[in-house]
Amino acid sequence: MFTQIMQYILDLGPAVMLPIVIIIFSLLLGMKLGDSFKSGLQIGIGFVGIGLVIGLMLDSIGPAAKAMAENFDISLDVVDIGWPGASPITWASQIALIAIPIAIAVNIIMLVLKMTRVVNVDIWNIWHMTFTGALVHIATGSYWLGIVGVIIHAAFVYKLGDWFARDTKHFFGLDGIAIPHGTSAYLGPIAVLVDNILDKIPGLNKISFSADDLQKRFGPFGEPVTVGFIMGIVIGLLASYSLKDTLQLAIKTAAVMLLMPRVIKPIMDGLTPIARHARKKLQARFGGQEFLIGLDPALLLGHTSVVSASLLFIPLTILIAIILPGNKVLPFGDLATIGFFVAMAVAVHQGNLFRTIISGIIIMSMTLWIATQTIAFNTQLAANAGALRAGEQIASMDQGGSPITYLLIEALTLQNILGLSVIGVIYFLGVFLTWRRAKSFVENSSKEIEL
Numbered sequence: 001m002f003t004q005i006m007q008y009i010l011d012l013g014p015a016v017m018l019p020i021v022i023i024i025f026s027l028l029l030g031m032k033l034g035d036s037f038k039s040g041l042q043i044g045i046g047f048v049g050i051g052l053v054i055g056l057m058l059d060s061i062g063p064a065a066k067a068m069a070e071n072f073d074i075s076l077d078v079v080d081i082g083w084p085g086a087s088p089i090t091w092a093s094q095i096a097l098i099a100i101p102i103a104i105a106v107n108i109i110m111l112v113l114k115m116t117r118v119v120n121v122d123i124w125n126i127w128h129m130t131f132t133g134a135l136v137h138i139a140t141g142s143y144w145l146g147i148v149g150v151i152i153h154a155a156f157v158y159k160l161g162d163w164f165a166r167d168t169k170h171f172f173g174l175d176g177i178a179i180p181h182g183t184s185a186y187l188g189p190i191a192v193l194v195d196n197i198l199d200k201i202p203g204l205n206k207i208s209f210s211a212d213d214l215q216k217r218f219g220p221f222g223e224p225v226t227v228g229f230i231m232g233i234v235i236g237l238l239a240s241y242s243l244k245d246t247l248q249l250a251i252k253t254a255a256v257m258l259l260m261p262r263v264i265k266p267i268m269d270g271l272t273p274i275a276r277h278a279r280k281k282l283q284a285r286f287g288g289q290e291f292l293i294g295l296d297p298a299l300l301l302g303h304t305s306v307v308s309a310s311l312l313f314i315p316l317t318i319l320i321a322i323i324l325p326g327n328k329v330l331p332f333g334d335l336a337t338i339g340f341f342v343a344m345a346v347a348v349h350q351g352n353l354f355r356t357i358i359s360g361i362i363i364m365s366m367t368l369w370i371a372t373q374t375i376a377f378n379t380q381l382a383a384n385a386g387a388l389r390a391g392e393q394i395a396s397m398d399q400g401g402s403p404i405t406y407l408l409i410e411a412l413t414l415q416n417i418l419g420l421s422v423i424g425v426i427y428f429l430g431v432f433l434t435w436r437r438a439k440s441f442v443e444n445s446s447k448e449i450e451l
Contacts, residue, residue, distance in 0.1 A: 015044050015047040015048050015051060016044060017123065017124050018043060018044070018047065018121075018122060018123070018124055018296070019040035019041060019043050019044035019047075020040070021121055021122075021123050022036075022039060022040045022043055022121060022270070022274060023036045023037060023039075023040035025121050025274070025278075026039060026040070026274050026277065026278075029274075029277055029278050029281045030277075030281060031273075031274070031277055035273065036274075038270070039270040039271070039273060039274050040270065041270070042266045042267065042269050042270030043266070043267050043270040043271065045266045046263060046265070046266035046267030046268075046270065047267065047296075047298070049259075049262075049263030049266065050260075050263050050267075050298050050301070052263070053256055053259050053260050053263055056252060056255065056256060056259075060248075060249055060252040060253070061235065061249075061253070061314060061335060061336050064235050064236065064238075064239040064241070064249055065235075065239075065314065065318060065331065065332060065335050066332065067239035067240065067241065068235070068238045068239045068315070068318055069318065069330055071238070071239060071240045076321060076322075076327065076328055076329060076330035077328060077330070077393075078328045078329050078330065078372075078375050078393045078394065078395045079329075079330050079332050079333070079394065079395065080329050080330060080331050080332045080333050080334055080335075080371065080395050080396060080397045080400075081332075081333045081378075081382075081394050081395070081396055082332065082333020082334040082335075082336075082337065082396065082397065082398060083182075083333070083334060083337065083340075083396075083398040083399070084333060085333050085394070085396070086127075086131065086333075086378075086396040086398060086399055086400065087127045087131075088385070089381050089382045089384075089385040090127045090130050090131045090134055090381070090399075091127060091130070092384070092385035092386075093130065093134040093137075093381060093384065093385065094134075094137065094143070094384075095130060095133045095134050095137055095143065095146045095147070095150065096127075096130050096134070098147070099126060099129060099130040099133055099147075099150045100123060100126050100130075102147060102150050102151060102154070103120075103126045103129050103130075103150060103154040104120075104123075106151055106154040106155055106158070107119070107120050107154065107158060107294075110155065110158055111291075115155075115158075115159075116158040116159060116161070116162055117161075117162055117165070117178070117290060117291050117292045118158045118161035118162060118178045118180050118291075118292050118293075118294045119278065119291050119292065119293055119294060120158065120161075120180060120181075120294035121293060121294060121295065122181060122294055122295050122296050124296070125181035125182060125296055125297075126154075126181075128153070128157070128181050128182050128399055128402075129150050129153040129154045129157070130150060131381075131399040131400075131402075131405065132149045132150065132152075132153040132399070132402070132404060132405040132408060133146040133147060133148075133149040133150035133153070134146060134381055135149075135374065135377045135378075135381065135400075135405055135409060136148070136149035136405075136408055136409055136412065137149070138377050138380050138381060138384075139377055139409045139412065139413055140409075140412050140413060145412060149405075149408050152404075152408060153404055153405075153408075156186075156404060157180045157181055157185050157186065157404075158180050158294070160180055160185040160186065160188065160189075160434075161178030161179060161180030161185065161292060161294050162178065162292070162438065163188075163434050163435060163437070163438035164178070164179065164185065164188055164344060164347070164434075164438075165178050165292055165438075166438070166441045167188075167344065167347035167348060168300075168347070171303075171346075171347040171350065171351070172299070172300055172303055172347060174268075174299060176276065176278075176291075176292060176293060177271065177292060177293050177294075177295055177299070178292035178293065178294045178295070179294070179295065179296075179297045179299065179300060179344070180294045181294070181296070181297060182296075182297045182340055182398070183297070183340040183341045183367075183398050183399075183402070184297035184300055184340050184341075184343040184344045185297065185344065186402055186403065186404050187341055187342075187344065187345070187363050187367075187403075188344035188345065188348060188434065189427065189430030189431045189433070189434040190345070190359060190362060190363050190366065190426075190427070190430050191344060191345035191348040191349065191356075191359040191363070192348055192430055192433045192434045192437055193426070193429055193430035193433055194345075194355065194358055194359035194362060195348055195349060195355060195359070196433050198355055198358065207352075207354045207355075208352045208354060208355075209352070209353055209354055210305060210351040210352060210353055225254045225255075225257050225258050226254070227257065227308055227311070228250075228253040228254040228255075228256060228257030228258075228307070228311060229250045229251070229253065229254040230250075231250075231253055231311040231312065231314075232246070232249045232250030232251070232252065232253030232254065232311075233246060233247075233249075233250045234315065235249060235253070235314060235315060236249045236250060238315055253311060256307065256311075257304075257307050257308075257311070260301055260302055260307050262302075263302070265302075267298075267299060268299075271293070271295065274293070278291065278293055297340055297343060298340075300339070300340075300343035300344070300347075301337075301339045301340070301343065303343075303346065305346045305351040305353065305356075306339050306342070306343045306346050307339065308353065309339065309342045309343075309345075309346055309353065309356050309357075309360065310337075310338050310339035310342070312353075312357070313338045313341070313342060313360055313364065314335050314338060316357075316360070316361065316364070317331045317335065317338060317364050317368075318331055318335075320361065320364050320365055320368060321368055324365055324368055324369065326369065326372060327368050327369065327372050328372045328375065328395070329368050329371045329372050329375070329395040329397065331368070331397060333396075333397075334396075334397040334398050337398075338364075340398065341360070341363055341364065341367065341397075341398075342356060342359075342360045342363065345359045345360060345363065366401070366403065366423070366426075367397050367401035367402075368397065368401060369401075370400070370401045370402065370403065370405075370406045370423070371395045371396060371397050371400045371401035372395070373406060373416065373419065374395070374396075374400045374401070374405065374406065374409070375393055375394070375395050375400075376393075377400075377409070378394050378395055378396050378400045379392070379393045379394055382394050403423055403427040406419075406423060407420065407423060407424055407427065410423075410424075
Protein backbone atom coordinates (compact mmCIF):
# COMPACT_ATOMS: atom_id res chain seq x y z
CA MET A 1 0.00 0.00 0.00
CA PHE A 2 2.79 2.46 0.97
CA THR A 3 4.61 1.71 -2.29
CA GLN A 4 1.48 2.35 -4.35
CA ILE A 5 0.78 5.63 -2.54
CA MET A 6 4.34 6.87 -3.01
CA GLN A 7 4.35 5.88 -6.69
CA TYR A 8 1.06 7.69 -7.22
CA ILE A 9 2.45 10.85 -5.62
CA LEU A 10 5.61 10.66 -7.75
CA ASP A 11 3.54 10.19 -10.89
CA LEU A 12 1.82 13.50 -10.22
CA GLY A 13 4.99 15.27 -11.37
CA PRO A 14 6.70 18.32 -9.85
CA ALA A 15 3.99 20.81 -10.89
CA VAL A 16 1.48 19.01 -8.63
CA MET A 17 3.76 17.24 -6.17
CA LEU A 18 5.74 20.30 -5.06
CA PRO A 19 2.64 22.47 -4.31
CA ILE A 20 1.21 19.63 -2.18
CA VAL A 21 4.46 19.35 -0.22
CA ILE A 22 4.65 23.14 0.11
CA ILE A 23 1.04 23.39 1.39
CA ILE A 24 1.63 20.65 3.99
CA PHE A 25 4.97 22.19 5.00
CA SER A 26 3.48 25.68 5.42
CA LEU A 27 0.52 24.33 7.43
CA LEU A 28 2.93 22.54 9.76
CA LEU A 29 4.68 25.88 10.24
CA GLY A 30 1.41 27.43 11.37
CA MET A 31 0.39 29.37 8.26
CA LYS A 32 -3.33 29.83 7.57
CA LEU A 33 -4.98 27.35 5.22
CA GLY A 34 -5.96 30.05 2.72
CA ASP A 35 -2.46 31.52 2.57
CA SER A 36 -0.90 28.07 2.29
CA PHE A 37 -3.22 27.06 -0.54
CA LYS A 38 -2.64 30.31 -2.43
CA SER A 39 1.15 29.95 -2.19
CA GLY A 40 1.06 26.31 -3.26
CA LEU A 41 -1.21 27.14 -6.20
CA GLN A 42 1.06 29.95 -7.39
CA ILE A 43 4.08 27.64 -7.22
CA GLY A 44 2.22 25.00 -9.23
CA ILE A 45 1.23 27.59 -11.83
CA GLY A 46 4.83 28.75 -12.08
CA PHE A 47 6.08 25.21 -12.72
CA VAL A 48 3.41 24.72 -15.37
CA GLY A 49 4.72 27.92 -16.99
CA ILE A 50 8.31 26.66 -16.83
CA GLY A 51 7.15 23.39 -18.37
CA LEU A 52 5.46 25.24 -21.22
CA VAL A 53 8.55 27.34 -21.97
CA ILE A 54 10.86 24.31 -21.76
CA GLY A 55 8.39 22.47 -23.99
CA LEU A 56 8.64 25.33 -26.48
CA MET A 57 12.43 24.98 -26.41
CA LEU A 58 12.28 21.19 -26.81
CA ASP A 59 9.84 21.41 -29.71
CA SER A 60 11.80 24.12 -31.52
CA ILE A 61 15.45 23.71 -30.56
CA GLY A 62 15.33 19.89 -30.30
CA PRO A 63 14.71 19.33 -34.04
CA ALA A 64 17.20 22.13 -34.86
CA ALA A 65 19.88 20.38 -32.79
CA LYS A 66 19.17 17.11 -34.57
CA ALA A 67 19.33 18.88 -37.93
CA MET A 68 22.68 20.44 -36.95
CA ALA A 69 24.04 16.99 -36.11
CA GLU A 70 22.87 15.58 -39.45
CA ASN A 71 24.05 18.64 -41.36
CA PHE A 72 27.60 18.28 -40.04
CA ASP A 73 27.49 14.47 -40.38
CA ILE A 74 28.11 13.91 -36.68
CA SER A 75 28.62 10.20 -35.98
CA LEU A 76 27.72 10.15 -32.29
CA ASP A 77 25.67 7.00 -31.88
CA VAL A 78 24.27 7.29 -28.32
CA VAL A 79 21.56 9.89 -27.75
CA ASP A 80 21.28 11.95 -24.57
CA ILE A 81 17.72 11.41 -23.26
CA GLY A 82 17.96 14.39 -20.89
CA TRP A 83 16.38 14.75 -17.46
CA PRO A 84 12.85 14.31 -18.92
CA GLY A 85 13.91 10.79 -19.89
CA ALA A 86 16.27 10.04 -16.99
CA SER A 87 13.94 10.95 -14.12
CA PRO A 88 11.09 8.51 -14.99
CA ILE A 89 13.41 5.51 -15.39
CA THR A 90 15.09 6.51 -12.11
CA TRP A 91 11.75 6.52 -10.26
CA ALA A 92 11.09 3.05 -11.71
CA SER A 93 14.32 1.65 -10.20
CA GLN A 94 14.41 -0.78 -7.28
CA ILE A 95 15.98 1.81 -5.01
CA ALA A 96 13.58 4.69 -5.79
CA LEU A 97 10.93 4.63 -3.09
CA ILE A 98 13.31 3.92 -0.21
CA ALA A 99 15.52 6.78 -1.43
CA ILE A 100 12.92 9.43 -0.53
CA PRO A 101 12.70 8.65 3.22
CA ILE A 102 16.48 8.14 3.31
CA ALA A 103 17.18 11.56 1.74
CA ILE A 104 14.68 13.18 4.12
CA ALA A 105 16.26 11.41 7.10
CA VAL A 106 19.73 12.59 6.06
CA ASN A 107 18.40 16.14 5.89
CA ILE A 108 16.79 15.93 9.34
CA ILE A 109 19.92 14.44 10.94
CA MET A 110 22.12 17.14 9.42
CA LEU A 111 19.72 19.85 10.61
CA VAL A 112 19.67 18.46 14.15
CA LEU A 113 23.46 18.22 14.20
CA LYS A 114 23.73 21.74 12.68
CA MET A 115 25.63 20.38 9.70
CA THR A 116 23.39 22.24 7.25
CA ARG A 117 20.91 25.10 7.18
CA VAL A 118 19.01 23.67 4.21
CA VAL A 119 15.45 22.45 4.82
CA ASN A 120 14.77 20.56 1.58
CA VAL A 121 11.10 20.64 0.57
CA ASP A 122 11.70 19.73 -3.09
CA ILE A 123 10.96 16.02 -2.84
CA TRP A 124 10.79 15.59 -6.63
CA ASN A 125 14.47 16.39 -7.13
CA ILE A 126 15.46 13.57 -4.81
CA TRP A 127 15.53 11.72 -8.13
CA HIS A 128 19.10 13.03 -8.59
CA MET A 129 20.20 11.31 -5.38
CA THR A 130 18.17 8.24 -6.38
CA PHE A 131 19.89 8.10 -9.77
CA THR A 132 23.30 7.94 -8.12
CA GLY A 133 22.12 5.15 -5.83
CA ALA A 134 20.55 3.24 -8.74
CA LEU A 135 23.73 3.40 -10.85
CA VAL A 136 25.94 2.42 -7.90
CA HIS A 137 23.57 -0.54 -7.35
CA ILE A 138 23.88 -1.57 -11.02
CA ALA A 139 27.66 -1.05 -11.13
CA THR A 140 28.45 -2.93 -7.91
CA GLY A 141 25.52 -5.37 -7.72
CA SER A 142 25.04 -4.31 -4.08
CA TYR A 143 21.68 -2.80 -3.04
CA TRP A 144 23.21 -1.53 0.21
CA LEU A 145 26.04 0.25 -1.57
CA GLY A 146 23.31 1.86 -3.68
CA ILE A 147 21.74 3.14 -0.43
CA VAL A 148 25.13 4.48 0.63
CA GLY A 149 25.31 6.29 -2.71
CA VAL A 150 21.98 8.00 -1.99
CA ILE A 151 23.18 9.03 1.48
CA ILE A 152 26.51 10.45 0.26
CA HIS A 153 24.88 12.34 -2.62
CA ALA A 154 22.18 13.77 -0.33
CA ALA A 155 24.61 14.92 2.37
CA PHE A 156 26.93 16.48 -0.20
CA VAL A 157 24.28 18.48 -2.05
CA TYR A 158 22.76 19.83 1.17
CA LYS A 159 26.22 21.25 1.91
CA LEU A 160 26.37 22.68 -1.62
CA GLY A 161 23.10 24.45 -0.82
CA ASP A 162 24.85 26.05 2.16
CA TRP A 163 28.02 26.93 0.27
CA PHE A 164 26.22 28.63 -2.63
CA ALA A 165 23.61 30.36 -0.45
CA ARG A 166 25.30 33.76 -0.85
CA ASP A 167 25.16 33.43 -4.66
CA THR A 168 21.53 32.38 -4.51
CA LYS A 169 20.70 35.40 -2.36
CA HIS A 170 22.83 38.20 -3.78
CA PHE A 171 23.01 37.32 -7.47
CA PHE A 172 19.63 35.68 -8.05
CA GLY A 173 17.78 37.63 -5.35
CA LEU A 174 16.42 34.48 -3.68
CA ASP A 175 16.58 35.42 -0.01
CA GLY A 176 16.20 32.50 2.41
CA ILE A 177 16.34 29.94 -0.41
CA ALA A 178 18.96 27.33 -1.32
CA ILE A 179 19.40 25.29 -4.50
CA PRO A 180 20.81 21.99 -3.26
CA HIS A 181 20.01 19.72 -6.23
CA GLY A 182 20.81 18.86 -9.76
CA THR A 183 23.36 20.01 -12.26
CA SER A 184 23.32 23.61 -11.04
CA ALA A 185 24.56 22.62 -7.58
CA TYR A 186 27.07 19.87 -8.31
CA LEU A 187 28.73 21.69 -11.23
CA GLY A 188 29.14 24.93 -9.28
CA PRO A 189 32.54 23.85 -7.84
CA ILE A 190 33.99 23.61 -11.37
CA ALA A 191 33.09 27.27 -11.92
CA VAL A 192 34.73 28.19 -8.60
CA LEU A 193 37.92 26.40 -9.69
CA VAL A 194 37.92 28.21 -13.06
CA ASP A 195 37.26 31.55 -11.34
CA ASN A 196 40.27 31.04 -9.05
CA ILE A 197 42.53 30.16 -11.99
CA LEU A 198 41.39 33.11 -14.14
CA ASP A 199 41.97 35.50 -11.23
CA LYS A 200 45.67 34.61 -11.40
CA ILE A 201 46.15 35.05 -15.18
CA PRO A 202 47.16 38.61 -16.15
CA GLY A 203 45.03 40.05 -18.92
CA LEU A 204 42.33 37.39 -18.76
CA ASN A 205 41.47 38.44 -15.22
CA LYS A 206 40.49 41.88 -16.56
CA ILE A 207 38.10 40.70 -19.31
CA SER A 208 34.47 41.12 -18.38
CA PHE A 209 31.20 41.50 -20.26
CA SER A 210 27.64 40.59 -19.32
CA ALA A 211 24.13 40.55 -20.74
CA ASP A 212 23.60 43.98 -19.14
CA ASP A 213 26.75 45.30 -20.82
CA LEU A 214 25.46 44.13 -24.20
CA GLN A 215 22.16 45.90 -23.59
CA LYS A 216 23.90 49.15 -22.58
CA ARG A 217 26.32 49.08 -25.51
CA PHE A 218 23.92 48.04 -28.26
CA GLY A 219 20.68 49.51 -26.93
CA PRO A 220 17.60 47.70 -28.29
CA PHE A 221 19.87 45.35 -30.25
CA GLY A 222 21.47 44.19 -26.98
CA GLU A 223 18.21 43.46 -25.17
CA PRO A 224 17.51 39.85 -24.17
CA VAL A 225 14.75 39.31 -26.75
CA THR A 226 17.02 40.57 -29.54
CA VAL A 227 19.89 38.36 -28.35
CA GLY A 228 17.47 35.43 -28.33
CA PHE A 229 16.34 36.28 -31.85
CA ILE A 230 19.93 36.46 -33.14
CA MET A 231 20.80 33.13 -31.46
CA GLY A 232 17.76 31.60 -33.15
CA ILE A 233 19.02 32.86 -36.52
CA VAL A 234 22.47 31.36 -35.84
CA ILE A 235 21.04 27.99 -34.78
CA GLY A 236 18.72 27.98 -37.82
CA LEU A 237 21.62 28.67 -40.18
CA LEU A 238 23.75 25.92 -38.60
CA ALA A 239 20.81 23.55 -39.03
CA SER A 240 20.51 24.59 -42.73
CA TYR A 241 16.91 25.63 -42.16
CA SER A 242 14.97 27.49 -44.82
CA LEU A 243 14.44 31.23 -44.34
CA LYS A 244 10.89 30.59 -43.13
CA ASP A 245 11.93 27.96 -40.57
CA THR A 246 14.91 30.03 -39.40
CA LEU A 247 12.73 33.08 -38.76
CA GLN A 248 10.13 30.98 -36.92
CA LEU A 249 12.88 29.46 -34.75
CA ALA A 250 14.31 32.95 -34.06
CA ILE A 251 10.93 34.25 -32.88
CA LYS A 252 10.56 31.24 -30.56
CA THR A 253 14.02 31.70 -29.02
CA ALA A 254 13.24 35.40 -28.54
CA ALA A 255 10.00 34.35 -26.83
CA VAL A 256 11.96 32.10 -24.48
CA MET A 257 14.17 35.03 -23.46
CA LEU A 258 11.08 37.09 -22.64
CA LEU A 259 8.86 34.42 -21.10
CA MET A 260 11.28 32.47 -18.89
CA PRO A 261 11.84 35.30 -16.34
CA ARG A 262 8.11 35.98 -16.28
CA VAL A 263 6.99 32.41 -15.56
CA ILE A 264 9.36 32.35 -12.58
CA LYS A 265 7.45 35.25 -10.95
CA PRO A 266 4.43 33.22 -9.71
CA ILE A 267 6.83 30.80 -7.99
CA MET A 268 8.59 33.67 -6.24
CA ASP A 269 5.24 35.23 -5.24
CA GLY A 270 4.24 31.89 -3.72
CA LEU A 271 7.57 31.20 -2.05
CA THR A 272 8.27 34.59 -0.51
CA PRO A 273 5.65 34.46 2.31
CA ILE A 274 6.44 30.79 3.03
CA ALA A 275 10.20 31.37 3.17
CA ARG A 276 9.71 34.39 5.43
CA HIS A 277 7.35 32.50 7.77
CA ALA A 278 9.49 29.34 7.76
CA ARG A 279 12.67 31.20 8.65
CA LYS A 280 10.92 33.05 11.48
CA LYS A 281 9.42 29.89 12.96
CA LEU A 282 12.52 27.73 12.60
CA GLN A 283 14.82 30.41 13.97
CA ALA A 284 12.56 30.86 17.00
CA ARG A 285 12.43 27.09 17.53
CA PHE A 286 16.16 26.47 17.12
CA GLY A 287 17.74 29.42 18.88
CA GLY A 288 18.14 31.93 16.09
CA GLN A 289 19.81 29.63 13.58
CA GLU A 290 19.20 30.89 10.03
CA PHE A 291 17.56 28.29 7.80
CA LEU A 292 17.32 28.03 4.02
CA ILE A 293 14.44 26.46 2.10
CA GLY A 294 15.81 24.00 -0.49
CA LEU A 295 14.06 24.33 -3.86
CA ASP A 296 14.26 23.42 -7.56
CA PRO A 297 17.13 24.84 -9.68
CA ALA A 298 14.49 25.91 -12.22
CA LEU A 299 14.27 29.10 -10.15
CA LEU A 300 17.68 30.11 -11.52
CA LEU A 301 16.60 29.91 -15.16
CA GLY A 302 14.74 33.22 -15.03
CA HIS A 303 17.87 35.35 -14.80
CA THR A 304 18.72 37.12 -18.07
CA SER A 305 22.39 36.08 -17.96
CA VAL A 306 21.41 32.43 -17.45
CA VAL A 307 19.01 32.49 -20.41
CA SER A 308 21.69 34.17 -22.58
CA ALA A 309 24.28 31.55 -21.57
CA SER A 310 21.74 28.78 -22.21
CA LEU A 311 21.13 29.84 -25.81
CA LEU A 312 24.86 30.34 -26.38
CA PHE A 313 25.71 26.85 -25.13
CA ILE A 314 23.25 25.03 -27.36
CA PRO A 315 25.49 25.20 -30.45
CA LEU A 316 28.64 25.24 -28.28
CA THR A 317 27.71 21.94 -26.61
CA ILE A 318 27.17 20.28 -29.97
CA LEU A 319 30.56 21.59 -31.12
CA ILE A 320 32.20 20.26 -27.95
CA ALA A 321 30.55 16.87 -28.50
CA ILE A 322 32.03 16.74 -32.02
CA ILE A 323 35.62 17.55 -31.08
CA LEU A 324 35.85 15.90 -27.63
CA PRO A 325 38.10 12.82 -27.91
CA GLY A 326 36.32 9.59 -27.05
CA ASN A 327 32.87 11.13 -26.78
CA LYS A 328 29.99 8.94 -27.98
CA VAL A 329 27.06 11.04 -26.72
CA LEU A 330 24.93 13.18 -29.02
CA PRO A 331 23.52 16.05 -26.92
CA PHE A 332 19.76 16.18 -27.37
CA GLY A 333 17.38 15.80 -24.43
CA ASP A 334 19.21 18.27 -22.17
CA LEU A 335 19.99 20.90 -24.81
CA ALA A 336 16.78 22.81 -24.10
CA THR A 337 17.63 22.91 -20.39
CA ILE A 338 21.36 23.54 -20.77
CA GLY A 339 20.87 26.49 -18.41
CA PHE A 340 20.80 24.06 -15.48
CA PHE A 341 24.44 23.16 -16.21
CA VAL A 342 25.77 26.73 -16.25
CA ALA A 343 23.34 28.61 -13.94
CA MET A 344 25.53 28.49 -10.84
CA ALA A 345 28.59 29.30 -12.93
CA VAL A 346 26.85 32.52 -14.04
CA ALA A 347 26.40 33.48 -10.38
CA VAL A 348 29.95 32.48 -9.37
CA HIS A 349 31.29 34.67 -12.19
CA GLN A 350 28.87 37.48 -11.25
CA GLY A 351 27.27 37.48 -14.69
CA ASN A 352 30.60 37.72 -16.54
CA LEU A 353 29.79 35.87 -19.77
CA PHE A 354 33.48 35.61 -20.74
CA ARG A 355 34.26 33.55 -17.64
CA THR A 356 30.98 31.66 -17.96
CA ILE A 357 31.94 30.58 -21.49
CA ILE A 358 35.31 29.25 -20.27
CA SER A 359 33.93 27.38 -17.26
CA GLY A 360 30.93 26.24 -19.33
CA ILE A 361 33.22 24.67 -21.94
CA ILE A 362 35.02 22.76 -19.18
CA ILE A 363 31.72 21.81 -17.51
CA MET A 364 30.15 20.50 -20.73
CA SER A 365 33.35 18.67 -21.74
CA MET A 366 33.49 16.91 -18.38
CA THR A 367 29.77 16.17 -18.49
CA LEU A 368 29.95 14.58 -21.94
CA TRP A 369 33.06 12.55 -21.08
CA ILE A 370 31.47 11.18 -17.90
CA ALA A 371 28.16 10.55 -19.69
CA THR A 372 30.09 8.42 -22.18
CA GLN A 373 31.61 6.38 -19.33
CA THR A 374 28.17 5.70 -17.82
CA ILE A 375 26.36 4.66 -21.02
CA ALA A 376 26.24 0.98 -20.02
CA PHE A 377 24.76 1.78 -16.59
CA ASN A 378 22.19 4.21 -18.05
CA THR A 379 21.20 1.60 -20.61
CA GLN A 380 20.76 -1.05 -17.91
CA LEU A 381 18.69 1.37 -15.80
CA ALA A 382 16.36 1.98 -18.75
CA ALA A 383 16.20 -1.74 -19.54
CA ASN A 384 15.24 -2.53 -15.94
CA ALA A 385 12.40 0.00 -16.26
CA GLY A 386 11.21 -1.67 -19.46
CA ALA A 387 11.85 1.54 -21.40
CA LEU A 388 14.31 0.21 -23.96
CA ARG A 389 14.17 -1.91 -27.09
CA ALA A 390 16.71 -4.69 -27.56
CA GLY A 391 20.06 -3.47 -28.85
CA GLU A 392 19.47 0.19 -27.98
CA GLN A 393 21.81 2.31 -25.88
CA ILE A 394 21.06 5.59 -24.10
CA ALA A 395 23.00 8.28 -22.26
CA SER A 396 22.08 11.07 -19.90
CA MET A 397 24.00 14.32 -19.51
CA ASP A 398 21.99 15.36 -16.44
CA GLN A 399 23.12 12.98 -13.66
CA GLY A 400 24.60 10.48 -16.11
CA GLY A 401 27.35 13.08 -16.56
CA SER A 402 27.58 13.91 -12.85
CA PRO A 403 31.01 13.85 -11.17
CA ILE A 404 29.35 12.70 -7.92
CA THR A 405 27.82 9.63 -9.56
CA TYR A 406 30.94 8.83 -11.59
CA LEU A 407 33.40 9.16 -8.71
CA LEU A 408 31.29 6.95 -6.44
CA ILE A 409 31.02 4.24 -9.11
CA GLU A 410 34.74 4.31 -9.87
CA ALA A 411 35.76 4.45 -6.20
CA LEU A 412 33.71 1.31 -5.54
CA THR A 413 34.60 -0.64 -8.71
CA LEU A 414 38.11 0.67 -9.58
CA GLN A 415 37.50 -0.04 -13.27
CA ASN A 416 39.16 3.18 -14.49
CA ILE A 417 41.88 4.34 -12.12
CA LEU A 418 43.07 7.08 -14.49
CA GLY A 419 39.57 8.52 -14.88
CA LEU A 420 38.98 8.32 -11.14
CA SER A 421 42.29 10.11 -10.47
CA VAL A 422 41.91 12.92 -13.02
CA ILE A 423 38.22 13.69 -12.42
CA GLY A 424 38.72 13.21 -8.69
CA VAL A 425 41.60 15.70 -8.42
CA ILE A 426 39.82 18.32 -10.53
CA TYR A 427 36.50 17.96 -8.76
CA PHE A 428 37.77 17.74 -5.19
CA LEU A 429 39.98 20.79 -5.77
CA GLY A 430 36.86 22.64 -6.92
CA VAL A 431 34.93 21.44 -3.87
CA PHE A 432 37.74 22.50 -1.53
CA LEU A 433 37.85 25.98 -3.09
CA THR A 434 34.06 26.19 -2.85
CA TRP A 435 34.18 25.35 0.87
CA ARG A 436 36.98 27.89 1.42
CA ARG A 437 35.08 30.53 -0.56
CA ALA A 438 31.90 30.00 1.48
CA LYS A 439 33.90 30.12 4.71
CA SER A 440 35.48 33.44 3.73
CA PHE A 441 32.04 34.88 2.96
CA VAL A 442 30.83 33.93 6.46
CA GLU A 443 33.95 35.38 8.09
CA ASN A 444 33.65 38.65 6.16
CA SER A 445 29.96 38.92 7.05
CA SER A 446 30.82 38.48 10.75
CA LYS A 447 33.45 41.23 10.54
CA GLU A 448 30.95 43.60 8.88
CA ILE A 449 28.42 42.94 11.66
CA GLU A 450 31.09 43.65 14.31
CA LEU A 451 31.99 46.93 12.60
